[in-house]
Amino acid sequence: MNLSAELSKRFRQNIQTYAIVLALVALWILFAVLTEGRYLRPQNISNLFRQMSVTALMATGMVLVIVLGNIDLSVGKAAGVVSCVAAFLQDDFWHKILPSFLQETFANQPALLDAILPIHPLTAAILSVILGLLVGTLIFGILQGYIIAYLGVPAFIVTLGGLFVARGLILWITQGQTIASDQAYFREIGQGRLDVTFGWILLAVVIVLLFVNMFNSRRRKQKHGFALPNIYLDLAMTVFFSLLAFAYVLVENIDKDTVKEGIQNAGIQVPVLLLGIVAIIMIYVSNNTRFGRYAYAIGGNREAARLSGINIQKQVFGVCVLMGFLASCAGIVLASYVGYGTIAAGEGYELDVIAAAILGGTSTLGGEGTIFGALIGALIMTSLVTGLQMMNVESSYQYLVRGMVLVLAVYLDVTLKKNR
């Protein structure tokens, strides 16, 4: 097969993925033109990725939720609850409530108190993260999942209820106050950057892995007698992705002008790195584990999956727990990134998350959707927001545009599928 024929075949096979990537590129070019190039400045690109990290973290889980044929309306506020729990622990608990409690209880053992207090900020941060994840996963993963999977209440209803509960919890925790959460160490999760050198090393590792992966896949195809794709095409793709990774690291590693003085402004951002790790794990889980396969099978044909001996309740429960855990992760990043917990935390994020998954090609009928697509979807949603903001478009119009883009994208997808 010649190169152009294979290129067009590959394009047709993955038309949905390519279409959305092209849409993203087109959007960036449009904004670049409209903002006379300001949109593509390193500072803005860097912000873009950081801003998408919270929704994108949740979107990776939402894909599996929707693939199963369910929905989760509680994720935004679930993240909000976790962010407030973390902020409360950070600001009040470790440094005020717990010390005074210990001092009262162990007043006659000053040696013990000296050993424990003051709690080291790193210890505090680690404990906050663990407790935050626990609380979030317990309520929005395990409890909601149990009700959905084993008690059979529709996910729509359970998570709608969860949304209200989350609002109540947030009010209860914060008492309507804003709680600071930008203490040392904890702040690094959402605001930190990697050392520049370390960034370059990471890049090198990623590029090596990309190439290893490519050759591995070719070797396996050969072993099983499948037709090998054109080597130049494979190489070109790998080089292309390597260049993308390089471009991103370069952008992040450049010293950017920031308003704040004395803040490290070069280096890969920690939340983006976290997102990258989660994304790779989720892509692996969705493609290369029984858990992932079963989710797609159930969404594709529930009856066939059931008759194939798949325990549907267990699977639904598992996906709910995963979603709850990811929402909790997003909540931790959110708290650290904005620097406080507040009653508005996570408000409306569920809509962005669902929109990202749908934009990324996840079918609301279930059975279809990719994590990669959802990441691009999240990037598109965030790009829209930042672009419109940069053009000083009023918020009212921003919402209008976002809504229309979502419907338009799904309309195009529907038309595309019909004509294929």
Next chain:
Amino acid sequence: MTPDASPATNDVILDFQNVTKQFPGVTALSDVSMQVRRGEIHGLCGENGAGKSTLMKILSGVYPYGTYEGNIYYEGQELKFEIGAIHRAIEAGIAIVYQELTLVPSMTVGENVYLGKEPVNVGVVNWNKLYADTQDILNKYNLDVDPQIPVRHLGVGKMQMVEIAKALSENAKILILDEPTSALTEAEIDTLVEILQTLKSHGVTCIYITHKLEELFRITDTVTVLRDGKAVTTQLTKDLTIEKLVRHMVGREMKERFPEGHRQPGEVVLEVDNLHAESPRVAGQEILSGVSFNVRRGEIFGIAGLMGSGRTELVSTIFGEYGKVTAGTMKIEGREVEIKSARAAMKEGISLVPEDRKGQGLILKQSILKNISLPNLEQFSGLLNIDSDAELKACQQQAKNLDIKTPNLLAACDTLSGGNQQKVVIAKWLLSEPKILIMDDPTRGIDVGAKYEIYKLMNELAEEGVSIIMISSELEEVLGMSDRVMVMCGGRSSGILDISEATQEKIMAFATGTA
């Protein structure tokens, strides 16, 4: 109760002329000509798949004009329903009461009867008129139902009456009843017969589709027999006997369509004793009423029976995925087992190739590979990974053994032909290396060549010692492939025949409950 043997008139209301209907790869109707006279009750019978439903779907506009060949004249005019014009048939006075009830359970009788055509005053439903009109219809045809009761409170028999009232609310001239008695009790059938007589006295023409031969003699004036898409005969009911009718229904010779097997059934592997089960949907409704049989190693055990006889319910119950077992026992290799899920069945070495290939067997949008490996993933995966090399190897082996024709295993199943799709379903269940393979109508809707391959495969498996339970709607297939045949009727086993003594006539007699 005997109907007036000579129909009201000799005036033809409905005339099918040389109707042929093809589906991809299958000819459902071939050159069917038949006439229905005004005011008669015209029975239509034939085996499953003989073409009865297809013929009625053409008549009611489900398959529009142009998708079939031939002509249909109704009241002297040719019927030409365009696409999506099912309502035109209703307006013309042709109404169907389908086998599956189509009522909205939460709505009242009146609302159901006038669904979609409620009498309105400036957009507001005139409830008084609706209920009054419903009552009029019910009175006119002696239907004893309260129009204000929600349908879900009614029994199946009364629901059927509501269906009929709904059909008649459009001033139907022809009423088609598609197996109306399959869910009715004897008393309800008596009522239905009375209703049909009333309709007849009002000049309504009836086409009555049924499997149950004795009903034909009880109700109809004329009978048309369809077989393999052809109208074999149309005769006055009084000129027929059950024996004659059965011969018309099955009357074909066994062709050399089945590969020769060298099966040697061994010891008993599966023993089902007095199995009773309830419907999972309707509490208390018994779907299996004491079924007993056994299957031996390396045997092909055929299950025959008409639609609704409980065949599929039986095997689904054995597989742990249908009814609630209320009594009876099941033994595998002498050990009593209780199977409550597909998973448990698989652990006991039972596999089920389900009846509905697309709805239950496959995930059409996924690849052949993923479909074959789905129930077997545990063979080549840990908790955190799937050994995709092993998976691919195993699936390739299956695809090769079964000769699945595809350029590659990553092709989606919806790109395959019916026969190859069925092979994928079989492959997925063979990979789990079953001791007992249940195949529910394994050759339905696939072409002759693929059927032959599947028969060959069944022989090979049986020779290797797998016990196969095969449900089939085709009598020839049952006779051609089985070592023994169990015939089911009304949720019971009405007879188990050794292949040496089984004939189509005998099976049909057991299946229709006339033995």
